[in-house]
Amino acid sequence: MIAATMHLECLFLGSSEIKQCQALIFAVFDTFFSWSDLKSEVYIKFLLRALMKVAGKPIEKNQSLSVNYATQQAVDYLKTISKCVLDIKSAVNLTNLITTISSLQEDNDDDFTEIDSVTVCERFLRRKWYDFKGNEEKGLGVNQQLCKLLESYFTQGGLTVISSSLRTLSEETKELGNDSYLQSFPQFQKSNLNIFIKSACKSLALVVKKGTEGKDHSAHLKVWETTVTCLQDLVTVVKNEDGIVNLRQFLKGCVPVLKLFHLAACQSAPFYSSTKLRPSLKLSRNCKLSRDTFKTSAIIAR
Numbered sequence: 001m002i003a004a005t006m007h008l009e010c011l012f013l014g015s016s017e018i019k020q021c022q023a024l025i026f027a028v029f030d031t032f033f034s035w036s037d038l039k040s041e042v043y044i045k046f047l048l049r050a051l052m053k054v055a056g057k058p059i060e061k062n063q064s065l066s067v068n069y070a071t072q073q074a075v076d077y078l079k080t081i082s083k084c085v086l087d088i089k090s091a092v093n094l095t096n097l098i099t100t101i102s103s104l105q106e107d108n109d110d111d112f113t114e115i116d117s118v119t120v121c122e123r124f125l126r127r128k129w130y131d132f133k134g135n136e137e138k139g140l141g142v143n144q145q146l147c148k149l150l151e152s153y154f155t156q157g158g159l160t161v162i163s164s165s166l167r168t169l170s171e172e173t174k175e176l177g178n179d180s181y182l183q184s185f186p187q188f189q190k191s192n193l194n195i196f197i198k199s200a201c202k203s204l205a206l207v208v209k210k211g212t213e214g215k216d217h218s219a220h221l222k223v224w225e226t227t228v229t230c231l232q233d234l235v236t237v238v239k240n241e242d243g244i245v246n247l248r249q250f251l252k253g254c255v256p257v258l259k260l261f262h263l264a265a266c267q268s269a270p271f272y273s274s275t276k277l278r279p280s281l282k283l284s285r286n287c288k289l290s291r292d293t294f295k296t297s298a299i300i301a302r
Contacts, residue, residue: 020087020132022085022086022087022090022093022094023087023089023090023092023093026090026093026094026096026097027093027096027097029054029097030093030096030097030100032050033050033097033100033101033104034100038050038104039067039104044067047067047070047104048065048067048070051067051070051071051073051074051101051104052065052070052073052074054074054077054078054101055070055073055074055076055077056077057073066106067104067105067106068105068106068113071101071102071104071105071115072105072113072115074101075098075101075102075115075117078094078097078098078101079098079119079120081094082094082098082120082123082124083123085124086132087129087131087132088124088129088137088142088145088146088149089145091124091129091145091149092124092145092148092149092152094120095117095120095121095124095148095149095152096152098115098117098120099117099152099156102115102117117152117156118153118156118157118161121149121152121153121156121157122153124149125146125149125150125153125185125187126184126185126186127186127187128186128187129142129187137187142187143192143195146187146188146192146195147195147198147199150195150196150199150200150203151199151202151203153165154199154200154203154204154207155203155206155207158207158211159207159208159211159223159226159227159230162200162203162204162207162230163226163229163230163233165184165185165200166200166230166233166234166237167233168184169182169184169185169196169233169237170233170234170236170237170240172184173193173236173237173240173241174240176189176190176240176241178190190241193237193241193246194245194246194249197234197237197238197246197249197250197253198249198253200230200234200253201234201249201250201252201253201254201256201257202253202256204227204230204231204253204257205253205256205257205260208223208224208227208257208260209260211223212224212260212264220264224261224264227257227261231254231257234250234254235250238250
């Protein structure tokens with residue numbers, strides 16, 4: 001099975017049945033590298049050999065290898081073949097595999113390098129997807145895969161990626177036709193915009209929680225200022241694409257974020273009352289929908 005990885009690119013040639021094996025192969029390797037005992041003293045050499053096999057590089061005799069080096073080589077190869085992925089399920093599984101292998105790195109070693117997997121997610125999100133007959137991918141199945149890609153993209157990219165994506169979305173939805181697609185995320189249109197809102201809200205809550213844990217008040221403030229801007233952009237999107245589905249998804253999705261803010265405010269009330277965060281929240285009240293949205297969400301949060 002490991003040897004098959006060296007020839008993954010050949011799977012992108014041939015019949016559609018062979019191409020459909022991509023997703024399964026990536027999923028199998030993801031399960032393999034998720035095994036916690038791989039980094040134990042008993043299996044560490046096996047892990048190093050497996051990673052170098054994925055990278056398609058031989059291990060020289062008496063060559064000294066570190067987990068970080070082998071991990072980086074494997075991820076570099078997977079990034080290369082990501083350009084050849086033809087179906088969205090394979091794209092999701094490959095993204096998961098890259099994330100899993102990246103997590104094997106030991107950050108206390110000198111050769112630790114932050115692996116950028118955001119670019120792979122972005123490549124998959126900024127293209128159209130077609131089935132093996134050349135028809136555009138649509139429906140529940142592809143929306144579920146898009147949701148997974150978005151959540152990986154947002155959680156790995158953090159507030160910077162979420163903020164820039166929502167700002168772009170708020171601009172593009174101003175004149176979005178019924179049958180037109182977003183320019184920045186061409187698989188999204190009016191009919192599945194709620195998927196984007198759902199993923200953005202869910203990821204925002206996760207990123208905010210991670211970004212504020214164990215941090216000082218100043219770091220908290222920076223996180224919340226950006227978060228408020230993200231929520232305002234989401235409100236703009238909901239206003240631009242006025243519909244009960246989008247509004248419901250936003251109200252449901254922003255509740256965890258508001259709960260985190262409520263918790264932070266209770267723990268640091270004097271600090272928050274003297275910062276710029278209050279005027280930032282006041283800006284959102286200039287919009288009637290925003291005022292009603294926050295009021296309704298606060299009721300739900302209770």
